[in-house]
Amino acid sequence: xxxxxxxxxxAAIPHPQHAFEVTLTVNGEEHRLPVDARTTLLDALRDxxxxxxxxxxxxxxxxxxxxxxxxxxxxxxxxxxxxMNQGKRIETIEGLGNGSLHPxxxxxxxxxxxxxxxxxxxxxMSAIGLIQEGRTRSDDEIRENMSGNICRCGAYTxxxxxxxxxxxxxxxxxEAMTEAVEAIRQDAERGA
Amino acid sequence: MVPFSYTAVTNPNDAMExxxxxxxxxxxxxxxxxxxxxxxxxxxxxELVDINGIGFDDVSVAVDGVRIGAMARLADVADxxxxxxxxxxxxxxxxxxASPQVRNMASVGGNLLQRTRCLYFRDVTTPCNKREPGxxxxxxxxxxxxxxxxxxxxxxxxxxxxxxxxxxxxxDAEVMVSGPTGERTILVEKLHRDPSEAPHIETVLKPGDLIxxxxxxxxxxxxxxxxxxxxxxxxxEWALTxxxxxxxxxxxxxxxxxxxxxxxxxxxxxxPHVEAMLIDRNLDRDLARAAGERAADGAExxxxxxxxxxxxxxxxxxxxxxxxxxxxxxxx
Numbered sequence: 001x002x003x004x005x006x007x008x009x010x011a012a013i014p015h016p017q018h019a020f021e022v023t024l025t026v027n028g029e030e031h032r033l034p035v036d037a038r039t040t041l042l043d044a045l046r047d048x049x050x051x052x053x054x055x056x057x058x059x060x061x062x063x064x065x066x067x068x069x070x071x072x073x074x075x076x077x078x079x080x081x082x083x084m085n086q087g088k089r090i091e092t093i094e095g096l097g098n099g100s101l102h103p104x105x106x107x108x109x110x111x112x113x114x115x116x117x118x119x120x121x122x123x124x125m126s127a128i129g130l131i132q133e134g135r136t137r138s139d140d141e142i143r144e145n146m147s148g149n150i151c152r153c154g155a156y157t158x159x160x161x162x163x164x165x166x167x168x169x170x171x172x173x174x175e176a177m178t179e180a181v182e183a184i185r186q187d188a189e190r191g192a
Numbered sequence: 193m194v195p196f197s198y199t200a201v202t203n204p205n206d207a208m209e210x211x212x213x214x215x216x217x218x219x220x221x222x223x224x225x226x227x228x229x230x231x232x233x234x235x236x237x238x239e240l241v242d243i244n245g246i247g248f249d250d251v252s253v254a255v256d257g258v259r260i261g262a263m264a265r266l267a268d269v270a271d272x273x274x275x276x277x278x279x280x281x282x283x284x285x286x287x288x289x290a291s292p293q294v295r296n297m298a299s300v301g302g303n304l305l306q307r308t309r310c311l312y313f314r315d316v317t318t319p320c321n322k323r324e325p326g327x328x329x330x331x332x333x334x335x336x337x338x339x340x341x342x343x344x345x346x347x348x349x350x351x352x353x354x355x356x357x358x359x360x361x362x363x364d365a366e367v368m369v370s371g372p373t374g375e376r377t378i379l380v381e382k383l384h385r386d387p388s389e390a391p392h393i394e395t396v397l398k399p400g401d402l403i404x405x406x407x408x409x410x411x412x413x414x415x416x417x418x419x420x421x422x423x424x425x426x427x428x429e430w431a432l433t434x435x436x437x438x439x440x441x442x443x444x445x446x447x448x449x450x451x452x453x454x455x456x457x458x459x460x461x462x463x464p465h466v467e468a469m470l471i472d473r474n475l476d477r478d479l480a481r482a483a484g485e486r487a488a489d490g491a492e493x494x495x496x497x498x499x500x501x502x503x504x505x506x507x508x509x510x511x512x513x514x515x516x517x518x519x520x521x522x523x524x
Contacts, residue, residue, distance in 0.1 A: 013213060013239050016197035037198035037240070040227065060228045061294055073267075073296040079227040080297065083198055084220070084242055126293065133292075147427040148291025 020083050026051065027095030035082045042066045044082035045092060053093035053121045057150075064149030067122040067129070068092050074129025076148070093121035096128075104128055107166035108159070115153035123149045127163050136167055193230045200242040204370060204402055207243050212372045212400025219243050219402065221263060222298035224290070225306045233316045234307075234323055248404050249299075251275065258413075260406040262301025262367075266290065266356075269300055279408055281417035281436045285359035288421045291428045301403040303356050304367065304383065305395065309430055310350035311335055321348050322391040337496035338432070341488070341504070343458035348391035349494060351455060352384060353430045358454035359419045361462050362436035363412040371401035380406075381452075384459035394459075415440040415448060420511040422455075422503060431455030433504045435487075435511040444474040444516070453487065456504050463487055466508065475516040484509025 023032050024041075026049060033048050042059075045051045045068070054077060057065035061079040068077045069091040096102035101109070104127050114120040126149045130136060135145040142160050151159065201207045211217045216238030220226050229235040248261035251272045258278065260269055269275055270286035289295060289303070307313065312320045312330035319328035331339050332346050340351040360380040367378050383395050397403075417438040423429040433455045440448035449470045451463045469483050487508035488501045513519045 013197060013210070013217060015199075016239060017199065018195055018197055020198070037196055038193045038230075059231055061224055061291075064291065064293060067293055074293050075297050076224075076291075076293045079224045079294070081198070081220075081223065081227070081240075083200070084223065084244065086200070129296075130292070135292075144427055145292050148293045 022082050022086050024049075024082070024085055024088065024090055026090045027092060037081065037083055039082045040078055041068070041070075041080045041082050041085050041090070042077035045077060045090075051092050051094050054125075055118055055121055057119070057122075062150070063119070063122075064126055065119050065122040067125045067149065069125055069129055072132070074126050091125070093125060096124070102128075103169060104131070104162070104166045107162040107169070111158045111162040111165060112155070113158040113162040114151070114155050119149060119151045119153075123151065123159055127159070127166070130163065131167060136163065139164070193233070194236045196230075196237050197239040198242065199239065200245055202245040204243070204246045204248070204404065207241050207246060208370060208372060208400045208402050210239070210241050211402070214238065215399055217241060217399075219302075221302045222265065222294075224294050224298045225302065229307060229314075232314050234314055243402070248301075255410070257407055257409040259368075260300055260408070262403045262405055263299050265296060266298050266300060266303060267292070267295035270295065278413035279359075279363055279417060281359040281362055281419040281438060282356070282408070284419040285355040285421070285434075285436065288419070288427075289355045300356060300406060301367075303354060304360075304380070304403065304406075305397075306354050307394070308350035309353045310339060313350055322350055322387070322394075325390065325392045332494065335496065336494055337499075338430070338455075339494065339497050340458045341456050341491040341493050341497055341500045342453075342461050343386055344492070344494070345388060348387040349458060350387070350391070352457060352459045353455070354460065355419065355421060355431060355434060355454060357383070357460040358434055358452045359417075359436040360406065360408070361452035361460055362417060362419075362438040362450040363408045364450065365406055365408045365412070367403050368405040368407055369397065369401050370404050371398060375404075377407065380460070381462055387458045412438060415450075416515050418511055418515045420507055420514065422507050433500055433507040435504075435508045437508075437511045437515050439470070439475070439515055441475070444476065446470045446473055446475050451483075451487075451508065453504060453508065456488075456491070456500050463508070465489060470512075475512060475518075477513065477518055480509050480512035480516065480518065483512060 018037050021034050045054050055065035057063035059078045061076045066077040070088050130145050218237040220240040249263040250261050252259045266286050276283040312318045313322050318330040340349045365380045415438045419436045421431045421434040431454050436452045438450040449467045451466045453461050466483050484505045488504045491501050
């Protein structure tokens with residue numbers, strides 16, 4: 001029993017629970033893992049599932065380095081608790097690469113859309129979310145809707161170019177995402 | 193973060209029942225402000241009650257208004273065709289809030305209750321009356337560029353940071369609240385308290401109260417509306433000043449008007465004396481300038497936030513010019 005449970009004020013709370021077993025479906029693979037209520041989704045991905053592609057920047061939702069896609073929507077994984085994502089479908093940067101690069105990844109390389117690369121997984125996941133949302137009708141709209149992702153190297157111009165190129169190539173990121181997830185699932189089955 | 197207990201509920205009554213037991217029990221919805229406050233040690237709840245499973249997340253149109261479920265996400269409400277068409281100031285305020293990722297997560301009910309960005313409220317190593325009653329106000333002699341010029345005192349002049357509440361006041365919107373004593377409605381204008389006596393108590397909500405919806409009455413849809421936000425950078429930033437203006441016109445003549453401002457008050461701030469200047473007059477450039485001039489009546493600066501007073505005047509003037517179609521090439 002934790003210290004906090006012995007606090008008399010806590011007697012008002014019936015059945016306090018601090019430890020949980022949570023099921024997260026990450027890149028098509030189901031994981032059951034014990035977590036403390038305090039564990040953020042970001043820390044669960046990085047420290048528990050060792051999916052360190054998702055980066056921890058500010059931890060306060062301001063930089064976007066931890067962007068992942070949850071149930072089809074881009075979110076910052078630092079501002080949500082792992083327990084709040086019970087049963088959710090989570091897609092991370094690791095879910096994209098499966099032998100070949102995702103079109104947005106390839107476009108980032110082709111356009112030098114990064115220097116140090118730390119923000120890049122978040123930029124790419126955010127760009128995929130952006131393309132799915134269809135908020136790409138102009139450079140201004142792309143910039144406005146990539147504003148949740150900070151790049152300290154200042155690769156913004158090339159990030160916009162990469163996103164436009166990925167769209168221009170006519171590659172549907174939703175299909176690419178599904179293929180990558182399916183391939184991972186097949187790999188997992190073969191492994192088992 | 194201190195340890196806390198967590199319970200996910202699917203029924204609003206379960207949520208209210210748990211939250212009414214102790215002030216140490218708090219709701220978590222989108223979590224985008226709560227997680228920051230937990231990470232910074234500003235909040236240390238004994239239990240978080242996850243209300244994401246209770247529903248109340250749709251926008252529904254009735255004959256006399258629009259009901260926005262409190263759990264609806266900022267992004268969804270901002271894109272809702274009815275909201276965009278009938279209450280453009282609300283859609284604008286939401287589109288200009290936070291980042292795309294945060295808008296996908298944050299609930300509109302939670303957004304109304306977001307805590308101040310005052311540097312000292314979020315820095316637990318310093319005194320702050322809002323965070324720790326009686327400890328003093330560090331901003332009074334400290335870095336106070338973002339702090340309020342309306343409604344403050346030496347005890348607290350932390351600015352209310354939100355956009356949505358400001359736009360909703362211009363719509364005469366209400367929040368629908370369920371609580372241990374039943375259901376009631378509260379005008380958004382009356383939701384937040386002045387900090388004068390107890391800066392740490394920010395709203396009129398009681399333990400166990402749960403905002404279930406935002407109600408925008410239909411007459412607001414008959415007025416033109418606009419939300420103008422001024423900030424340090426073009427996007428993903430809180431307002432230094434903002435103005436929500438809603439006007440019913442007969443030609444150029446103002447029949448009905450609401451003016452509310454943000455970024456400048458200790459709570460979302462309505463300007464009835466500015467409204468009185470506009471009513472039954474033709475809104476032209478001179479009137480917009482005169483009304484803007486009065487927008488900061490009663491404002492008091494403290495050191496670094498003095499720029500907000502002239503900025504507020506110009507923000508209100510520009511919002512009025514835009515809504516009258518007189519914006520110099522920058523009509524919304």
